[in-house]
Amino acid sequence: MKKTLSAILGICSLLAIHAPLLAAPDVKHPQITMRTITDDISPARIEKDIQTLVNFGTRHTLSETASDTRGIGAAxxxxxxxxxxxxxxxxxxLDVFYQSEVISGQARIPDPTDVVSVVAIQRGTSDPNRMVMMSGDIDSRVTDVMNFTDDSPGANDNASGVAGTLEAARVLSKHKFNGTIVYAxxxxxxxxLFGGKILAKHAKEKGWRLQAVLNNDMIGNIKGINGVINNTTARIFAEGTRQNESANDTRLRRFTGGEVDSPSRNLARYIDKMADDYIDNLNTMVIYRLDRFRRGGHHRPFNDLGFAGVRIMETNEHYDRQHQDLRTENGTVYGDTIDGVNFDYAAKLTALNAVSLASMAWAPSPPENVQISGAVMPSTSLKWKALGSNKNPQLLGYRVYWRYTDEPKWQFSRFVGMKNEVTLENIVIDNYFFGVAAVSKEGFESPVVFPGAAGDFFSAVDKEN
Known part of the structure; x- marks a missing residue:
């Protein structure tokens, strides 16, 4: 009898452990699945792709397009x-296509030029119009931004980002997701920033519910011009308040907060947690700025239209290897050549992208219309719009988060199940920031959503479409 009971209990335990298999489109145990993704990323394939891109000589936007071996067209x-x-x-x-527009009359593109990006879309099974995106930049340059004839290898800036995007597509295309993943x-x-402007405009016109843009620009250098050599850190740049915030939203935010809880900031916190949970020997720095000081990247055009976007990149840049003619002066070697790329490090940051994309695509959609109340009361109440079960069949319920206002990361949480409103007794609204995330049956969570327009992932784009 004891053996029979033990056998029954053993079977029940196995069913409990493997229950997620019955609910998800393509998930083993989440921890195992995510580790499988990280282990599948290949530094050797990334190296091969970077070398191929370097071999095109130059990938300047104005360079050769007819050749099969040189220039932006061949690339x-x-x-x-x-x-x-x-x-x-x-x-x-994958739905693979060119996405382009003729640009002219610009300071850096004076004559009509077809600016052509390459996009691949992996459609989700239940919520295909909810999208997360990883991107890298094709083009390269030397010292003179208008010099489109000289060799411009662009190994780290930004063949590394394109190679990482290709590698993420190779690995994630082996899985099926609830939401859609875009590789650009x-x-x-x-x-x-014309490729980003063109695709961001396309996304808005097509009504894409673009939840996250992960722009990868220089993910392969570990030796900084400051003398630091470090392969254990990376930066995530994330803007604060939205560029297209309305005057009414600005006035409300003054009294309710949200300056450090934009969708981009909470996306960055999400990626930072993915690094903690799944990427060995990597500490990410969330930087409260759109990009490097007075500089820019291809996430910005998406931010400009209200989408949540961040830039993922190395921590220690080497300026002798950026935007430089190939040369040696006074013993200093200049130029963005492949010997300056660390492929294991590029693979590590690619893996960070891959698990972040996978987790968001497997998770339910972020909650919408999150509202908060509790002024002059001893408790705080939150409510939100319930997610539709047809698009979110994986939904288990919701988790409420809060933290002290001077803390950068979420500190406290409570799973509240399938409710779409909750009161946190004796937790005073004045002392904390709050948010809500959607949780899947397998344990995947959406990014946390701060209450009101300041934190909503979709409203700033939806109301303008």
Missing amino acids: RRWIKSEFDKISAQCDGC ALAGEEQG
């Missing part, structure tokens, strides 16, 4: 062919 055709190969290996799971190799970054 983008090769990138598309790689996405096509990946799609063929997953039975056509964007053009025209050095000439004025």
